[in-house]
Amino acid sequence: MTEYTSYDLVEWGQPFERRRNALPEPSGVEVLVRVTAAGLCHSDLHVQKGYMDLGEEGRLTFAERGAQLPMTFGHEIAGVVEAVGPEVTTVTPGQQVLVFPWIGCGECEACREDRESDCSSMRIIGLKQKGGFATHCLVENEKFLVDIEGLDAADVVPHACSGITVYNALEKMGALRDGEWMAIMGCGGLGMNAIAIARAMGFENIIAVDIDDAKLDAARQMGAVKVMNSKRDDAVAELQRLAEGRLMGVIDTFGGASTGRIAVRALAKAGRYVVVGQAGGDFKMPQVWLPQKAMTVRGSHVGNSPQLRALIDMVRAGKIKQMPIERRPLSQINQAVEDLEHGRVTGRIVFQPDQDDE
Ligand SMILES: [Zn+2]
């Protein structure tokens, strides 16, 4: 075999296109992975559209962020090692691995401390480098592979993005005291995993918030103790009531004007609002609330390689409840994008590129 198949974005805002490419041969510490699972993340939809909404600041295009087309997107990647470069020592062909996609520059202080997500020159796999919407993916260094031997690739692949993103955010938010509550806003792939991982980390008082009752039912099954449909007019008061006046944390996995507005109003004094979702737009709040309510508003961007290893250890220990996974052929990627866009997906769509007959 000398060629492989990928589904690439060739033009911003257009459907993904099937392309055939020359199969790369790994050199040095590179590893060629045959992809068996590739998760579809909401950010793939933002990328396809070509820009993010910055509210009053206008738009940020992915071209401005350094992404060039045609590109193979997909950053939740797992598979089987197919070939290794001559200097590879830690993985062998046939081994099942998960790819850490949030690669940094490798040279700055953040990268040297394995805080890749704080690097300001990231070279993300599936954005700046070819990703997992393909039958094969070349990973530049064996150190970005995590052993998942014995686990189901499709089940664990969302941890490479949604998992570490919420894990990082929950670590930043810090522990709650008895009687304090946390809200997880947005119950898509990120939100589902946020509930599962929060429970695994010992958080119990979790209120799931979404605008879709079916997603709220799923959130309850993942371990949310209370749920609230935020379409109601009195969402702020209701959220405060559910939290018994002690809403100390909000993890916002949607990240839009609507969720920001509710979060900063519902939080109790000294509450923390951590945003990881990137729906876009902007929200306003009285600036005096920051001192008067001793409020923390902070963001958290994806996660770091040690966190991915820690998460997989938690999966192996049976601590993390499995979120719903919908397995689909990669050839149906454009239909999947449409379904995700219209909120018709509970949990995560994971493509299985090796199941396509081609
Ligand atoms: Zn993602």
Ligand SMILES: [Zn+2]
């Ligand atoms: Zn760096």
